[in-house]
Amino acid sequence: MRILIVEDELGLAEALTQLLKRNHYSIDIVHDGAAALDHVRSGIYDLVLLDIMLPEMDGITILRTIRKQGISMPVILLTAKGDVSDKVLGLDYGADDYIAKPFSSEELLARIRAALRRKGEVVPEDAIKFGDIELNTNNLKLMCNGKELKLILKESKLLELLISRKHTVASKEHMIEKLWGFDSEVEHNNVEVYISFLRKKLSFLQSAVRISTIRGVGYVLEVTP
Incomplete structure (x- = not known):
């Protein structure tokens, strides 16, 4: 938020x-x-x-x-x-x-x-869910299948953003503005690094949730069968 x-x-x-x-x-x-x-x-x-x-x-x-x-x-x-x-x-x-x-x-x-x-937004004090994962934005814990991992703040905010957009694609520009600010000079590779971190943690938790890349557009959160 x-x-x-x-x-x-x-x-x-x-x-x-x-x-x-x-x-x-x-x-x-x-x-x-x-x-x-x-x-x-x-x-x-x-x-x-x-x-x-x-x-x-x-x-x-x-x-x-x-x-x-x-x-x-x-x-x-x-x-x-x-x-x-x-x-x-x-x-x-x-x-x-x-x-x-x-x-x-x-x-x-x-x-x-x-x-x-x-306004129907996700309120940070509550745990938010998508597919088989649950993210607690207060303690930054990501839970799935009885296991949990501690995220760093930027990872948590990025995952929260993707969850809030559900099946809608989020552009890298939108992510930078939301996470780093309106006048930030952060580049696209910063987003790519945090996306990589999150993918590894979702894989470790054996989650069915995946962060899919939409070439030339951005990323979207999906649940695989």
């Missing part, structure tokens, strides 16, 4: 980043409205944490703009405590939720999970 934080308070942005990374989310941060629009339009994010008070373009304007453009990813507004008019306006313009500063870590994580569930 990749989350975009749009927050101009540098200390708060960094604290949010550390909290969400500890909970196995991938994070990008921007500090103004114009940059936020560019990142949101990339289509690589599963959710946006959007501060209302921003330089250049406020959060409500950003929200209105992306909703008019048909961008439906979940948006949680970060608001000032007691600022009821902004909360109402944000919900009317398509925000999925809001949370008033200061807020607890537990409440924020719960609201993120709820927003992702409403």
